[in-house]
Amino acid sequence: MSGKKWYHLSMDAQDSLVYLFVILLCGVPVIRPLGLPLAINESTTHFYETLNNIPEGSTILWNEGYMVQSYVSGSEIAFYRLFFDLMRENDVKVIFVSSCVDGPLGGAMIQKMLDAGVDKTDTVYGRDYVNLGWLPGFEAVLAAIAQDIQSVTEEDAYGTPVSDIEMMQGLTTDDLYLLGFSCGVSVDPWMRQWGPLGKPILMVGGESLIAQAMGYINAGTVEAYLNGGRGMAEFEKVYGFYTLQTAIMDSVNLMSLYGIALIILSNVLFGKKKG
Amino acid sequence: MSVLKQKEFAIILFVVPLLFILFNFYTGIAGPQATELINWGAYLWNFSMIIGTYSMFRKHLLTITERQKDWPYSVIMFVSFFVYFITGYIHTPTFQWIMDYVQTPIMMTIWVGAFTTFTMVFRGARTRNWLGVLLLLSTVLTVLRMAPIGEAIWGGFPIIGLWINDVPNVAVMRAITIGMGIGLLATMTREILGKETHYLGE
Amino acid sequence: MSDFIGSLVFVSIILIIWTIFYRENPFYKAISSMSVGLMLAFWLKGGLDTLYKDVIKPAMGLEPARLAVLIIGLFIFMRFYSDLEFVSKWPIAILAGVGTAIASKGAVSAMILSQIAAGSFVGADLLTNINNLLIWIGTIATTVYFLFSFERGPILGTVSKVGQVYMMLAFGVVFGMSVYGSSVLTQMTYLLDYPGYIATAVAILVIIADIVLRMRRKAPESS
Amino acid sequence: MILEGLRFDLIILLVNVALIYFFMRKAEGGKLPYIRPVPFIEELDSIVGRAAEMGRPIHFSTGYGGLHDEWAVMCVAGLALLSKVAELCGKYRVWLQFTCFRGYLVPIGQDLLKTGYEKGGNPDMYSPDMVSYVGEDQTAYVAFIMDYFMSERPAVAMMFGAIQAEMNHHLMMSARVGAVCCAGTPRLYYQGKMALMADFALLGEELYVAGASITKDPVHMGSIEAEDWSKIIVLALLLIAAIAVNIGMPQLFTGLMGW
Numbered sequence: 001m002s003g004k005k006w007y008h009l010s011m012d013a014q015d016s017l018v019y020l021f022v023i024l025l026c027g028v029p030v031i032r033p034l035g036l037p038l039a040i041n042e043s044t045t046h047f048y049e050t051l052n053n054i055p056e057g058s059t060i061l062w063n064e065g066y067m068v069q070s071y072v073s074g075s076e077i078a079f080y081r082l083f084f085d086l087m088r089e090n091d092v093k094v095i096f097v098s099s100c101v102d103g104p105l106g107g108a109m110i111q112k113m114l115d116a117g118v119d120k121t122d123t124v125y126g127r128d129y130v131n132l133g134w135l136p137g138f139e140a141v142l143a144a145i146a147q148d149i150q151s152v153t154e155e156d157a158y159g160t161p162v163s164d165i166e167m168m169q170g171l172t173t174d175d176l177y178l179l180g181f182s183c184g185v186s187v188d189p190w191m192r193q194w195g196p197l198g199k200p201i202l203m204v205g206g207e208s209l210i211a212q213a214m215g216y217i218n219a220g221t222v223e224a225y226l227n228g229g230r231g232m233a234e235f236e237k238v239y240g241f242y243t244l245q246t247a248i249m250d251s252v253n254l255m256s257l258y259g260i261a262l263i264i265l266s267n268v269l270f271g272k273k274k275g
Numbered sequence: 276m277s278v279l280k281q282k283e284f285a286i287i288l289f290v291v292p293l294l295f296i297l298f299n300f301y302t303g304i305a306g307p308q309a310t311e312l313i314n315w316g317a318y319l320w321n322f323s324m325i326i327g328t329y330s331m332f333r334k335h336l337l338t339i340t341e342r343q344k345d346w347p348y349s350v351i352m353f354v355s356f357f358v359y360f361i362t363g364y365i366h367t368p369t370f371q372w373i374m375d376y377v378q379t380p381i382m383m384t385i386w387v388g389a390f391t392t393f394t395m396v397f398r399g400a401r402t403r404n405w406l407g408v409l410l411l412l413s414t415v416l417t418v419l420r421m422a423p424i425g426e427a428i429w430g431g432f433p434i435i436g437l438w439i440n441d442v443p444n445v446a447v448m449r450a451i452t453i454g455m456g457i458g459l460l461a462t463m464t465r466e467i468l469g470k471e472t473h474y475l476g477e
Numbered sequence: 478m479s480d481f482i483g484s485l486v487f488v489s490i491i492l493i494i495w496t497i498f499y500r501e502n503p504f505y506k507a508i509s510s511m512s513v514g515l516m517l518a519f520w521l522k523g524g525l526d527t528l529y530k531d532v533i534k535p536a537m538g539l540e541p542a543r544l545a546v547l548i549i550g551l552f553i554f555m556r557f558y559s560d561l562e563f564v565s566k567w568p569i570a571i572l573a574g575v576g577t578a579i580a581s582k583g584a585v586s587a588m589i590l591s592q593i594a595a596g597s598f599v600g601a602d603l604l605t606n607i608n609n610l611l612i613w614i615g616t617i618a619t620t621v622y623f624l625f626s627f628e629r630g631p632i633l634g635t636v637s638k639v640g641q642v643y644m645m646l647a648f649g650v651v652f653g654m655s656v657y658g659s660s661v662l663t664q665m666t667y668l669l670d671y672p673g674y675i676a677t678a679v680a681i682l683v684i685i686a687d688i689v690l691r692m693r694r695k696a697p698e699s700s
Numbered sequence: 701m702i703l704e705g706l707r708f709d710l711i712i713l714l715v716n717v718a719l720i721y722f723f724m725r726k727a728e729g730g731k732l733p734y735i736r737p738v739p740f741i742e743e744l745d746s747i748v749g750r751a752a753e754m755g756r757p758i759h760f761s762t763g764y765g766g767l768h769d770e771w772a773v774m775c776v777a778g779l780a781l782l783s784k785v786a787e788l789c790g791k792y793r794v795w796l797q798f799t800c801f802r803g804y805l806v807p808i809g810q811d812l813l814k815t816g817y818e819k820g821g822n823p824d825m826y827s828p829d830m831v832s833y834v835g836e837d838q839t840a841y842v843a844f845i846m847d848y849f850m851s852e853r854p855a856v857a858m859m860f861g862a863i864q865a866e867m868n869h870h871l872m873m874s875a876r877v878g879a880v881c882c883a884g885t886p887r888l889y890y891q892g893k894m895a896l897m898a899d900f901a902l903l904g905e906e907l908y909v910a911g912a913s914i915t916k917d918p919v920h921m922g923s924i925e926a927e928d929w930s931k932i933i934v935l936a937l938l939l940i941a942a943i944a945v946n947i948g949m950p951q952l953f954t955g956l957m958g959w
Binding site for chain 1 (some may be wrong): 374441
């Protein structure tokens with residue numbers, strides 16, 4: 001190592017060190033949580049109130065499309081449970097459908113939530129909720145929903161024809177009171193297809209997707225939204241059911257500081273090299 | 276027969292469904308037929324996916340038969356495809372097991388989302404000019420707004436962070452959304468006039 | 478029992494994929510080609526199930542529309558008969574036509590008109606007035622930045638520069654949000670949980686052994 | 701005839717269509733509009749030349765969006781850039797690897813590359829293996845890109861079109877491999893990362909302008925000028941709406957939209 005100082009590591013070694021720190025910093029809070037208080041944003045409480053103010057006996061549609069993390073960590077359980085509470089208390093009916101870009105995983109997400117996530121006591125499949133599973137075609141499915149809910153698919157996820165399902169009898173898109181979706185990609189398709197309907201739209205999206213959709217939120221096309229991982233953790237606090245998502249919020253603190261430290265470090269190094 | 280061979284016939288097959296769906300959207304006439312056509316978009320996309328899969332199989336089969344570079348990995352690809360595809364129809368518990376314990380970690384981890392972001396921040400967060408400094412300043416303030424620790428350090432971070440999100444961000448996202456909307460209409464017009472037919476492979 | 482093995486497989490896959498950060502290795506390539514096979518099977522099964530449910534079954538029942546789309550869809554396989562090759566372009570043309578129509582029909586109202594409904598700068602409290610005014614100025618400045626067929630004179634130049642300042646702040650927000658959110662944390666909980674930490678311990682040992690081996694192999698060369 | 705609340709919507713659509721048709725006719729009549737120069741296009745020749753000196757391939761990709769969805773717009777501009785880069789690679793004898801995400805892009809890519817290498821003067825260098833396709837899923841696509849960058853270490857990495865999360869890997873691997881990183885997408889989400897990270901970034905609609913200034917195609921040049929005038933109309937509407945609201949007629953614009 002003549003002439004070369006010990007810290008002149010190869011580019012790969014530097015990157016490996018950066019990644020090692022990411023892994024370590026993520027591990028620390030899992031072993032010893034920080035437990036910092038989480039302030040509730042106004043948008044999250046508005047999301048919660050909008051769901052609770054759904055009138056008696058109306059039908060809503062939920063388009064599942066969140067990223068694969070929610071399949072593993074179940075970060076969406078809180079508002080799925082709220083759906084089933086509304087079914088019991090306000091006799092609200094929910095249509096679950098997925099056209100997510102991650103493929104049939106969307107259908108698997110809904111199925112996993114319905115099997116293990118929610119409390120289904122005295123709710124009947126076909127009367128209170130229906131699961132249409134995953135349908136290919138992404139924006140074409142959103143357009144079919146906006147055009148006519150009956151034409152979206154012939155059978156639900158379990159093979160029973162849609163015409164035989166009790167809650168779908170004579171249901172048209174106008175009868176839908178509210179449309180909600182969770183997305184892992186940009187929100188323009190939902191806005192284009194569901195915006196003109198003039199119905200309230202609920203959105204759950206990754207943090208940077210929400211930042212990108214602020215134009216629609218400010219224009220009122222989106223009624224209420226959850227701001228990614230943090231939004232879901234806040235919603236869990238408002239709803240009172242905690243999952244992994246709340247635990248994750250701890251590690252996010254260290255990762256954010258680490259990100260800022262890296263920004264400053266890389267600029268200092270760049271300044272020195274350029275200087 | 277030669278008329279069908281012409282490119283124009285394919286353009287007509289592009290333009291007629293397009294105009295019909297727009298006609299239905301603005302007048303509300305012939306709703307069911309337009310819905311059927313919209314569903315056709317999804318079904319035809321399935322067929323094009325099958326073609327894409329076939330052409331990919333042909334490439335990997337070639338790699339195996341001619342023992343090209345990395346041919347064992349193509350074998351792994353075929354084996355995992357057939358095992359997963361067949362158990363999907365024959366033995367669903369195994370399919371579910373593979374989805375839960377093999378496919379999901381791959382889909383979750385191969386993203387290396389955090390790592391790419393941190394490498395980008397480490398490698399690329401170099402400010403070439405004062406606009407870059409502005410961008411990084413806004414990045415840091417947003418991170419401090421979102422992380423609960425930001426609020427613990429100083430109460431002002433969430434307020435400034437929220438302002439940046441609610442004013443400059445809304446203004447720029449509004450302008451870009453308008454630009455994208457106009458761009459979409461321009462492309463639609465060019466395609467209707469048959470000036471743009473890249474979907475035919477020219 | 479299958480959960481125990483399952484969790485071990487789950488964690489070892491995560492660790493194998495993370496080895497790419499250490500260095501290129503055949504295990505990662507194996508997992509990446511396996512991911513190609515699994516994804517293809519996953520998508521194909523999803524697509525075929527829907528095709529059977531929504532197209533083939535109704536077409537068997539001689540439902541005219543679905544029969545037509547089945548036939549047009551099968552045209553796509555004509556690509557491999559050179560004299561009928563032009564037929565394979567028809568389904569793609571219809572597909573692209575419907576796709577563009579779906580996107581354009583909602584574009585005007587959602588992406589253009591609802592964005593123009595400007596907030597007012599009169600009444601309400603002073604702060605929202607100033608904010609609405611700043612949003613209004615920002616939208617105009619950014620739109621001027623994206624005008625391409627005009628010479629950027631002194632006026633357009635400064636307005637574009639204002640637009641650029643707005644854009645940097647806005648892109649900072651979007652970039653900051655992506656720095657903030659990350660999926661590593663979900664994986665960590667599995668790595669440090671009951672069956673997972675066995676595999677994690679083994680992985681750490683393997684990497685340390687590999688570093689030591691490579692240091693020793695490098696050491697004799699340089700001394 | 702026209703549904704309630706969509707009449708103004710239809711007027712805006714028809715005005716846009718009329719503008720585009722008029723300016724396209726004007727451009728095709730020979731009077732090409734003045735288009736502000738895009739810095740990236742001027743540098744393109746020297747970028748490919750540098751790749752030729754280093755003797756390493758160029759990697760090009762049009763990202764996640766294809767021709768069948770609403771991202772067709774961006775993928776089309778990406779393909780226009782691809783044809784130009786293919787021509788330059790033919791001229792400088794550089795291997796151009798095009799990774800595409802959709803099945804139907806494989807034949808399209810092969811056709812574009814073949815014509816590009818012929819125009820560049822080295823048709824012998826073209827081979828169908830220059831187009832790689834690894835299935836319809838982003839995960840496999842991203843894994844392939846990371847593999848390719850690690851093993852081939854391209855000199856220049858370009859990504860133009862409707863790009864999704866693979867932009868992260870593109871920027872990251874370009875930084876790691878030290879490749880000249882060019883990226884361009886109108887998608888909002890990636891403007892920040894591109895502006896900060898890429899050596900040459902096409903922000904917002906600049907990708908469309910770059911595609912048009914390459915092909916010098918009157919159709920695209922005309923529509924860029926038409927889009928500018930549409931934006932000016934939108935600015936005028938913005939002005940009128942804001943003034944109307946502030947002098948006490950808030951119903952003017954919202955009334956018009958509901959007409």
